[in-house]
Every structure is written in C-alpha cells, then in structure tokens.
C-alpha cells in the first residue's frame with residue numbers, strides 16, 4: 026500500500042518525507058537499521074570527500090540514499106552553502122533541495138556541474154551501473170554527464186561484480202509513450218523475452234516519468250550484462266528509446282556503506298579502499314535518530330499511522 030493510500034489525511038510535508046525515504050515505521054526501521062546506517066555512511070563519506078568549499082554547482086540524485094547526501098551538505102553550514110546552486114535529477118530531489126532551504130537551479134542554467142552525487146540500483150566491478158529503479162535515469166544521466174565528477178553512494182547490497190546479479194528487475198528503459206508496444210517487441214527480440222511495461226502501483230496504467238514518458242524493465246541474461254556498454258548501445262539505437270538505465274564508464278568513484286561500519290570505496294582507476302566510519306556517523310545507529318526519521322516520527326509515526 027502506498028503512503029498516499031494509507032495516509033489520506035497526511036500533511037503534504039509528511040507525505041513527501043515518507044515517500045522520499047520509502048521508509049517503513051519505526052518498528053520495521055529497527056530491523057533495517059544496518060542498511061539505513063550503511064546508506065548514511067556512504068553518503069556522508071562521499072560528501073566529505075567530494076563536496077568541497079570551492080564547489081558551487083552540485084547535482085543531487087534520486088533515491089533513498091540521497092537524503093543523507095543532502096543532510097551532510099546542510100551540515101557543512103549556511104556560510105558555505107549560500108553561494109552554491111543545487112541541481113535536482115527529478116521531483117524528489119527538487120523537493121529535498123527546497124525543503125533544506127538550499128538554492129535550486131536547473132541544468133539548462135548550469136550545464137556544467139562541479140560534482141553530482143547519486144544512488145544506484147547495482148554497480149559492477151568496472152563501476153558500470155544499473156539506474157532507473159526510481160524512473161529518474163534520464164535526468165540522472167544528464168546530470169552525471171554534466172558533472173566534472175560523478176560519484177555513486179549506495180549500501181553494501183549494490184556492490185556487485187556483474188550487473189543483474191542482485192537487481193533482477195531488468196534494465197530500465199525510458200521510452201516515448203506512443204512507441205512502447207513496438208519497443209517491447211524490439212526488446213524481446215534482442216534478448217529480453219520478459220521485457221515488461223512498468224505499471225503504477227496506485228494508479229491504473231503505467232508509471233509516467235517526470236518527463237512524461239513510460240518505462241520498460243528489460244531483464245537480460247549475464248551474457249549481455251557482462252558487456253553493459255554493448256547492450257546500452259544496442260538498446261539506445263532502438264527508435265523511441267529516450268534513455269537507458271545503464272551508466273557505463275561514468276563514475277569517478279562508488280562509496281558502499283558496509284554493515285560493520287566501514288565504507289568500501291571503489292575508484293575508476295581500479296583502486297579499492299576500506300575507509301573507517303566518519304566520526305559523527307556511527308556505524309550502527311538507530312535510524313530513528315537521524316533527522317529524517319525524527320521528522321517522520323514527530324510528523325507521522327507519532328500519530329499512530331502505519332505506512
């Protein structure tokens with residue numbers, strides 16, 4: 026059940042927060058604390074390393090890890106943030122930026138960004154990614170390309186050797202709505218017999234992206250996923266495809282928060298580092314203590330609603 030369906034009377038702000046974090050109630054959060062702590066560790070460590078005082082134009086990605094990126098940027102203080110402009114990859118990150126009182130811009134005003142930090146659905150040994158689980162991959166790719174430095178933040182579950190190992194839903198393909206049936210047939214023909222139009226959960230019909238398009242999820246076997254650049258090129262050549270959720274050779278580094286409180290940093294030159302926890306981001310922390318969860322508990326969970 027969606028937040029909207031279970032919280033018909035929820036305030037707009039509370040609803041947004043719940044939807045952003047995709048966050049279950051506190052009782053469930055307890056069980057998820059290792060994962061939430063991992064996301065936060067990755068986000069904090071990446072911000073500390075890559076969002077420097079001289080960086081003025083910053084892309085903010087989408088998903089459940091990115092709120093911790095914004096949280097850490099806010100913690101850098103108003104003085105450093107007042108001269109910065111933040112560019113969102115979609116509705117969710119736009120709301121995050123606005124809600125944090127950071128200055129909002131768009132990529133048509135700022136086509137070159139200093140850094141973009143984003144989440145991922147899965148990352149392979151060469152830092153290729155599957156993205157688009159949240160249907161934001163068109164804007165995410167534009168902001169990744171616009172950035173001098175593109176960095177991924179994720180929990181340990183996303184750290185993979187071959188794409189498609191853990192993220193089984195398939196390659197997200199954003200398509201022009203009128204072309205979807207032809208593209209389903211095309212994708213099935215080129216090696217994804219189970220390609221399917223992504224359907225909305227609380228709306229009749231397909232999900233519609235922030236750009237007014239549809240998304241097809243196209244699962245491909247490991248023989249294709251081992252060479253994601255070739256697959257990306259093949260899918261992108263199909264007429265009617267707007268963007269493919271395969272991001273190849275784009276990331277400078279990927280930060281994976283681990284359950285033991287360390288962060289694995291994989292660099293695009295092949296180096297792998299194990300970094301210990303950022304001092305004020307304890308390894309195993311009850312996420313109910315984070316600013317997002319505190320907002321949730323006072324705004325919503327405290328009212329006895331279940332998500």
Ligand SMILES: O=C(CO)[C@H](O)[C@H](O)COP(=O)(O)O
Pocket residue numbers: 086087088089090091143144145146155156157158159160161162165179
């Ligand atoms: O690609 C994305 C949305 O289109 C997101 O970046 C990805 O789904 C992030 O995942 P998480 O919620 O684990 O941070």
